[in-house]
Each structure stands twice: as structure tokens, then as C-alpha cells.
Amino acid sequence: MRVVMKFGGTSVKDGESILHVANLVKKFEEYEKAVVVSAMAGVTDALIEAAEECYKEPSSSYVKLFIAELTKKHYEAISTAVKNPDLQNRVFEKVDKLLDELEKVLLGIGYLGELTKRSRDFILSFGERLVAPILSASLLSIGVDSLAMTGGEAGILTDRNFGRAKPVPEVYSIIKSRLDPLIKIKKSTPVITGFIGRAEDGSITTLGRGGSDLTATLVAAALDADEVWLWKEVDGVLTTDPKIVPEARLIPEISYQEAMELSHFGAKILHPRALEPVMRCEIPVRIKNTFNPEADGTVIKKESDSTKDIVKALSLIEKVAIVNIGGAGFDFAEIMSDVFRRLSRERVNVIMVSQSSSELNLSIVVDESDIERAYSALKPLENGIVSVKKLSDVAVVSAVGAGMAGTPGVAGRIFSALGKNRINIVMISQSCSEYNVSFAVSKKEGKEAVRVLHKEFELEKAK
Ligand code: ADP
Ligand code: ASP
Numbered sequence: 001m002r003v004v005m006k007f008g009g010t011s012v013k014d015g016e017s018i019l020h021v022a023n024l025v026k027k028f029e030e031y032e033k034a035v036v037v038s039a040m041a042g043v044t045d046a047l048i049e050a051a052e053e054c055y056k057e058p059s060s061s062y063v064k065l066f067i068a069e070l071t072k073k074h075y076e077a078i079s080t081a082v083k084n085p086d087l088q089n090r091v092f093e094k095v096d097k098l099l100d101e102l103e104k105v106l107l108g109i110g111y112l113g114e115l116t117k118r119s120r121d122f123i124l125s126f127g128e129r130l131v132a133p134i135l136s137a138s139l140l141s142i143g144v145d146s147l148a149m150t151g152g153e154a155g156i157l158t159d160r161n162f163g164r165a166k167p168v169p170e171v172y173s174i175i176k177s178r179l180d181p182l183i184k185i186k187k188s189t190p191v192i193t194g195f196i197g198r199a200e201d202g203s204i205t206t207l208g209r210g211g212s213d214l215t216a217t218l219v220a221a222a223l224d225a226d227e228v229w230l231w232k233e234v235d236g237v238l239t240t241d242p243k244i245v246p247e248a249r250l251i252p253e254i255s256y257q258e259a260m261e262l263s264h265f266g267a268k269i270l271h272p273r274a275l276e277p278v279m280r281c282e283i284p285v286r287i288k289n290t291f292n293p294e295a296d297g298t299v300i301k302k303e304s305d306s307t308k309d310i311v312k313a314l315s316l317i318e319k320v321a322i323v324n325i326g327g328a329g330f331d332f333a334e335i336m337s338d339v340f341r342r343l344s345r346e347r348v349n350v351i352m353v354s355q356s357s358s359e360l361n362l363s364i365v366v367d368e369s370d371i372e373r374a375y376s377a378l379k380p381l382e383n384g385i386v387s388v389k390k391l392s393d394v395a396v397v398s399a400v401g402a403g404m405a406g407t408p409g410v411a412g413r414i415f416s417a418l419g420k421n422r423i424n425i426v427m428i429s430q431s432c433s434e435y436n437v438s439f440a441v442s443k444k445e446g447k448e449a450v451r452v453l454h455k456e457f458e459l460e461k462a463k
């Protein structure tokens with residue numbers, strides 16, 4: 001059996017958890033395996049904040065304090081997770097070296113007054129680069145042969161779209177050539193930094209927030225693994241985010257398609273592109289709870305046996321905005337192609353589109369962080385006939401389930417439940433596959449809309 005295991009930030013939040021993870025990996029001694037790890041919980045957010053702070057208000061005392069805090073956090077983790085003193089010293093040295101480098105980069109941002117997307121990715125990469133050597137040493141200290149590798153070293157080569165880099169097509173053969181011998185011949189367990197890759201010129205790139213899931217599935221597809229296990233802090237994929245609906249129920253099985261729709265529409269449980277590599281070769285993905293490892297979790301695979309649920313799960317994206325293009329009396333196809341060319345040039349991630357062609361109205365939902373770029377790319381289209389407007393503070397709710405296809409009246413039921421609860425719908429979209437109905441509401445009503453629909457479709461009840 002060959003397995004790729006990925007541990008998210010909460011799974012490695014402190015030294016005790018890292019040691020627990022190492023012992024969990026050791027249990028599968030007879031398996032061929034690769035481990036992918038995320039930064040310790042909160043570290044990526046802290047790095048983003050530090051980079052922005054150094055850019056806006058450079059202060060060397062701020063940088064010193066920030067580095068001291070990171071040092072403390074990682075030193076404490078090493079002291080608990082790595083028992084052997086020699087190994088411990090080696091990791092202390094490694095962490096010191098990395099933090100020295102980070103300190104210089106942060107000070108450099110302040111001196112230069114410049115924070116490019118490339119330097120931002122470089123700074124973000126430190127979260128994963130700091131933790132991988134600790135987990136690897138923890139494994140070694142309990143007798144599991146291991147070595148730490150960066151995404152780049154493991155063969156995750158990407159384009160230069162910093163912040164949301166895409167793996168190059170040859171990524172699979174490169175990863176295979178680097179990792180296969182280690183796993184098969186050396187019987188080692190590499191610990192690979194999730195989330196980060198390397199562009200052809202050697203620059204460090206990142207795969208987008210939550211990108212460690214994608215690292216794991218890329219590695220699994222490259223190594224032709226039997227399964228991918230994504231270890232998280234929840235029992236598996238639930239009917240919705242338990243932070244919104246505490247009664248959300250575990251979904252034991254879900255298809256690739258359904259899970260993809262959910263993650264694309266904001267379910268934080270999975271990176272939106274994570275399933276692409278494994279769908280092609282039909283490698284099942286298991287979502288499991290690091291802190292409740294005996295539980296079965298959720299399996300994501302080709303066909304789900306439980307397709308009978310009409311609405312299987314709900315997701316919410318809270319940080320979105322809309323650009324509306326309106327007008328009348330011009331060539332609809334022409335303006336559509338112009339709009340998407342402009343958005344693609346700006347690398348704007350389009351989440352959802354809704355359109356009517358009688359009198360042109362095209363609504364494009366984008367990530368809140370992309371709205372200014374999207375708006376300035378489309379604003380020049382404005383003339384006497386066409387108007388371009390933006391709408392902020394919007395949330396998108398999606399209802400997902402393969403059983404919705406061919407079941408009449410689902411959309412009606414959704415909208416009448418929302419209507420009864422006085423939730424106003426700004427825009428609607430349904431995918432052709434009919435696996436999903438998505439709609440936009442005002443940001444402040446997003447969570448309530450999820451609660452209303454969870455009740456309407458009785459998702460909290462065991463099926
Ligand atoms: P990781 O540890 O791998 O980084 P994440 O924190 O990214 O894990 O994902 C787990 C979180 O996803 C949970 O804390 C939960 O609040 C959130 N979540 C959102 N939607 C769902 C869902 N449908 N099922 C389970 N968890 C969900
Ligand atoms: N550490 C990164 C993030 O917080 C990647 C990940 O956790 O998957 O987004």
C-alpha cells in the first residue's frame with residue numbers, strides 16, 4: 001500500500017501535536033508513504049501580516065519582536081517533538097538559519113518600500129519551511145527514517161503566477177523521479193513542505209491559501225499512490241461548516257464532482273484545485289481527523305453510493321464582490337469575449353457568472369481581493385450604452401448534491417425558504433451539471449442563508 005498523508009496547520013499546531021502526528025505516521029510502518037505538511041496554525045496569517053506591516057510601517061523593533069515570537073513558537077515545538085538531543089540541535093540550527101534569512105527579508109521590504117508578489121510568496125514559504133524539518137526530526141527520533149524537503153526539491157514546479165501558481169504539465173514525472181527512489185528503495189518517509197513550489201528560474205511560488213492539499217494530491221498522482229489521506233481537525237466533510245451550523249453531520253462518501261463544487265464555492269475543508277490531479281487516475285481521497293484517527297472520515301471518490309440526497313452539503317464564500325455590466329442594443333457575444341479576455345489578462349479568478357442576453361446584464365462574482373483589478377480592467381468598456389458597476393459586501397451560498405440533477409423544484413424550494421426568512425437574493429446561477437445551485441446575498445445574510453437551507457433540507461438528520 002502506498003499512501004500520501006497531509007497534515008494541516010492545526011494538526012501541527014504545537015510540539016505535542018507534532019509528536020502525535022509522528023506517532024500516527026509510524027503506525028503505518030509497513031506502508032510506502034510520503035508526508036506533506038502545512039505551516040503551524042496561524043503562522044501563514046502572521047507572515048502575511050508581518051510582510052504588510054513591514055511594507056507600510058517599517059520598524060526594525062517590530063521585525064525583531066516578530067522573529068522572537070516565531071523563534072519561541074518553533075523552539076518550543078522542537079523541544080517537545082524531537083526527543084533526541086543531537087537531532088534537536090540540528091533542527092534548532094536549521095530553524096535559526098531560516099529565521100535569520102526571514103529577518104533580513106522583512107527588513108529589506110522596509111528599506112526598499114517594495115512588496116512584490118514574488119517577495120510575498122517568498123515570505124509566506126517560511127511557515128512550511130520551518131515546520132517540515134521539525135516533523136521530519138520528530139519521525140527520526142522515534143525510529144522512522146525521514147528527510148525534510150521543500151516543494152521545489154520534491155519537484156513541485158510551477159508557473160510564475162505568484163500567489164496562485166499552477167503546476168507545470170511535467171510536474172508528475174519530475175516528482176516521481178525525485179520521490180520514487182526515496183520511498184521505494186530507501187524506504188524513507190519524506191516530509192514535504194505543502195503549499196509551496198518553485199518556478200523555472202528558482203523563485204519560490206505558492207499554490208494559493210490552503211494549497212497543501214494540492215501538494216498532497218499532486219504527489220499522490222505522481223507516485224501512483226493507492227490513497228491520499230488529508231488529516232485535519234474535523235472528522236471529515238460535513239454537511240456544512242460546523243462553525244456556522246454546529247449540528248452539521250458527517251458525509252461518509254462524496255463524489256469528486258460534488259467535493260469539487262463545494263471547495264470551489266468556498267468550503268474551506270479542501271483547496272479548490274486539490275482534486276484535479278487525483279480525479280484523472282481515480283485515487284480516493286480520505287479526509288480524517290488527526291485527533292480522532294479511529295473515526296472513518298469521508299472518502300472522496302469517483303462515484304458516490306449515496307447520490308440520493310438532493311442537497312448533500314452547503315458552502316459559503318463570504319469575501320466576494322460583483323461587477324455588473326449592463327446596457328442594451330449591442331453584440332452580446334462580442335462583449336462577453338472582451339470581458340473575459342480582460343479578466344484573464346489580469347488573472348482575475350472568476351467564481352461565478354450570471355447573464356441575461358435580452359437586455360445585456362452580465363454579473364461576475366470575483367474574490368474580494370480581485371475586485372479592484374477586475375473593475376479597472378472592465379471600466380474602460382463603459383460608454384453611452386454600457387455601464388460597469390461594482391457591488392461589494394456580498395456572500396455566495398452554494399447548495400451541492402448529485403441528486404439535484406433531474407429533481408424538479410429544488411431551486412424553487414431553496415428560494416421560497418429564503419423568501420420566507422426575508423433573505424434577499426442578489427444573483428443566481430445553476431451549473432449545467434445541475435450539481436449545484438449558487439446564489440449571492442448580502443454579506444451579513446450569508447451565514448443565516450446557510451442555516452435556513454440546512455434546516456429546510458434537514459441536513460442535520462441522519463439518512
Ligand atoms: P487543514 O488543517 O487541512 O488546513 P482546514 O482548516 O483548511 O484544514 O479545513 C478544516 C476547516 O474547514 C474546519 O475547521 C471547518 O471549520 C471548515 N469547513 C468548511 N466547510 C466544511 C465542511 N463542509 N466540512 C467540514 N469542515 C468544513
Ligand atoms: N499554510 C498555508 C495556508 O495557511 C497552506 C495550507 O495550510 O495548506 O494557507
Ligand code: MG
Nearest residue numbers: 008210268269
Ligand atoms: Mg487547509
